[in-house]
Amino acid sequence: MTQPLVSVRNLKVHYPIGGGFLKGKPQVVRAVDGVSFDIFPGQVFGLVGESGSGKTTVGRALLKAAPITSGEVTLRVGEQGLNVAQMQGSSTQLLRRHAQMIFQDPYASLSPRMTVRDIIAEPLEAMGLTRNRQETDRRVREVAATCRLNLEHLRRFPHAFSGGQRQRIAIARALVSGPSFLVADEAVAALDVSIQANILNLLKALQQDMNLAFMFISHDLSVVAHFCDVVAVMYLGEIVEIAPTQELFARPSHPYTQALLSAIPPLDPDADRDRIRLAGEIPSPITPPSGCRFHTRCPVAEAGCKSIKPDWTQLSVSHGAACHRVADQPEMAAAS
């Protein structure tokens, strides 16, 4: 079996809010509270969850854009393993070069005062990856063409472009340094449906051509289902289930995954479906519930769920879930 490209072990990101000079003790937000997973070269790893689940923080922590409280994050570059949590200086540059990010809002993530050429060239110039301006320009044009941007538009400023075109500019910027790993944080959520498919297809094509590994963060399970090889479901800072996409959508094992799937509105109004309606909303990550964090909303919770944290159960080689009742799931599915 191949070695993982990105390996995450027991990652925790806690940060204080409030507090400060003469303002009392800050509260601690447990945004990410012990997640572990592997992403293999060329794999598209989906991370889904509701707002407040910590999925964005995981993505940022992998790129050292959020402070890592504890745990290990390793990115493999060639034969070398970069320890993301402890790195500084020149190895940060190495990380930036090999791991990049695509943001949700293409209106906010592009500097409004730079031309498209300058935006795309930013990583090359900031990290000094090219020898001269000609080489930079050549590389920018090459990547822009790959992302199906009109080369005559490189002189323009972002205000000239629509959301879809801006997102392509952002993708070009992320690809220009030749990374092997991309974090796409809700990369198509802000786009119109007719444009969204366009960007997804472009990302898919790029991913296959360049053998890129992706962490694709999204709240939209339908998009994740179409784009990802493996999906991890997050709830309140923890991963509750990981499975290959087909498997997850066919046989969801965690009650939260099941509820999420059944909440997706189907296109056909008469579609036959068993609806699991979750009551309530995601609790605060400052004071997460005891035991299984999902027990407050879980339709199948038992007495023990409230006090005992569920262990990770591997259902098959690639499918795992953290639920006390994971063994009862087949019956449960049959019963409902």
Place this chain on the structure above:
Amino acid sequence: MAEDSAVLRVSNLSISFSTDEGLVTAVDDLSFGLEPGKTLGIVGESGSGKSVSTKSLMQLLPSNAAIAPNSSILYQTKQGKYIDIAKLDRRSKTLDQIRGGEIAMIFQEPSAAFSPLYTIGNQMIEGIRLHRNVSRAQARQQAIDMLERVGMTNPELRIDQYAFQLSGGMRQRAMIASALVMRPAVLIADEPTTALDVTIQAQILDLLAELQNEFGMAILFISHDLAVISQIADDVLVMYLGRAMETGPVRTIIRDPQHPYTQGLIKAIPRIDRLDQPLLPIPGDIPSPLERPQGCVFHPRCPHAPDRLRCRTDVPVAAETDPHHRAACHLLDEKVLEEVHR
């Protein structure tokens, strides 16, 4: 018009904005009717004019917007009187009575609907007493009943809280309660579930359907998400760049769309029940509102337009394909002709 059963009948609505870059057409010759107790879903992408057209129903447009003089927004009041909202003055008393009392609105962002300076109760009670001749205590009781009805836990406690103290889903419930407490005949819901997580979205959609059963109001539901519309609407209106592309019963629109735009939109939606099918995007980009295409507004992205001159020159007129199902596309004539020749 006399036997029109619609509570709200919009005819030939056109709205334009004057901006620094010139006059921008936001809505172009839009017509639809809203039947009592039914839900009409308006679906459209950015720039489709769906939000602008619904804002005009309550005269909530910004000051640089103008409604064309031949537009009419005919509303039948609870007393059976007809009022053309398009012709009302922005400051007229009639408008104040219609807003809230007859037509209510909920938004994507509930925090925009509640003042941070007043409690939810303050605002609901004030609204009730503005329209109904009741005491403060009675109004408070009515507000509490309504909050309870929309599924707020501890309504007696919640009524004295501020909107920002509530979670997103609870805020949306509070907004629905304050919109429905006056028992409006029409509820305009502008992307009310877009900012919510799927699990909460499902809760709110269920709640709206329940409340409609109970109170019998007509709902105008605006969304960019056809799947959400299909869950709640009886009829669908598909808009693109300010024009109605297609309108009809929800099942017909989703199963047998006639307009190339609707067809394209449905193929572009990722569906978890069709994981094996590739996503088919609509080619090109949505044009900027400053560059409205001539002829059919969809022609630059339409797969059928390149070999048809009139798509680029003539604006297609909406034609009936089945009873209650209309689409505005030149291709439809061709199909009709084909069938005649056959």
Place this chain on the structure above:
Amino acid sequence: MANPFKRKTRKEDYYTASQWQLFWSRFKANRLAALGGAVLSLFIGIALFAEFIAPYSGLADDRNPDYTAGPPQLIRFCDSEGCQLWPFVQQMTSSYSVIEKQYQVEALMENGKPIRRNLQFFHRAGEYKLLGVIPSDLHLFGVERGKVHLFGTDSNGLDLFSRVMFATRTSLTIGFLGILISFILSLFIGGVAGYVGGWVDSTIQAFTDLVRVIPPIPLYMALTAMFPRDWTNQQVYFAMTLVLGLVNWPTLARRIRSYLLASREEEYVLAARLAGANGWRIVTRHLLPGFASYIIVELVINFPYRILDETALSIVGLGLRRPTMSWGVLLQEMTTVQAIQLTPWFFIPLIFFVVAVLSFTLLGDGLRDAADPYSGIQR
């Protein structure tokens, strides 16, 4: 619309327009602001070339003892003796009549005719150094014999026109230097607070608030009263700019801080960080360009207040003193009832002052409206 090609290039211009170009095109559309800008350019011209524009030095060496507190002289083409094509002024005298308690002004006669003094343009007279470097004796205008006083003279017989020109220079530069000092202070203090954040920010904010809560007028008075009386005018001048700068940095420092705090969280800043850009590059390439327009607006809007401060302090005698010429010093002379009654031309500096402050305000408002070109563009 008629010419599709032209339309297209215009659009391309818009798409390739930088922030500054968009800013400028918005600004130009605002007529009032452009007018303010034009008037100010005139003032700046006066400040730069005061020696050339003024016919005299405005100091004691150039006083006209025969014409004290004399009213403005009219530029004439005609007098009682007929007309001529070349403009001239009449030679006048002024003397104080103790009996009537007012100045008597009369035209000097020669052979029963009023004396005509033809105006000369690019007249050679008193020497000076243009912009402090180029030696010259050229003046915009003057007269061969006698003196010309377009704005009249003050009670010492000094040419008011020349004095107003030099005062314009002093007041504008003192305002400019004051703004510059407060700008540098606030950029540094606000920049550190906003970029570093944390406890550094809290401490700096506490200090800033401390400075802000002291009422400015007593603070000015206290600071200026500390100037030793034996200081030269030049020392007082620089001390004044320092005082103006020291009192006025907190507001701008706060703005810079909150701007930095807000834009530190912008996604494009995070994007730049992930692109490998270091702190310096982020500040200079991403933050400052976006901020520059706001800073300029802020400075222009603040400018008239600094001039007001200087003028107010000088009028009450706490700021600059004679023989330094500033609007405040000149206006000090009009603070008597006598001035209103007898010598209304002493108010001419006031007109300059009001026009300058108004122009700055118009310009500042126009710049502020133009600074946000994205406000009107639909997404």
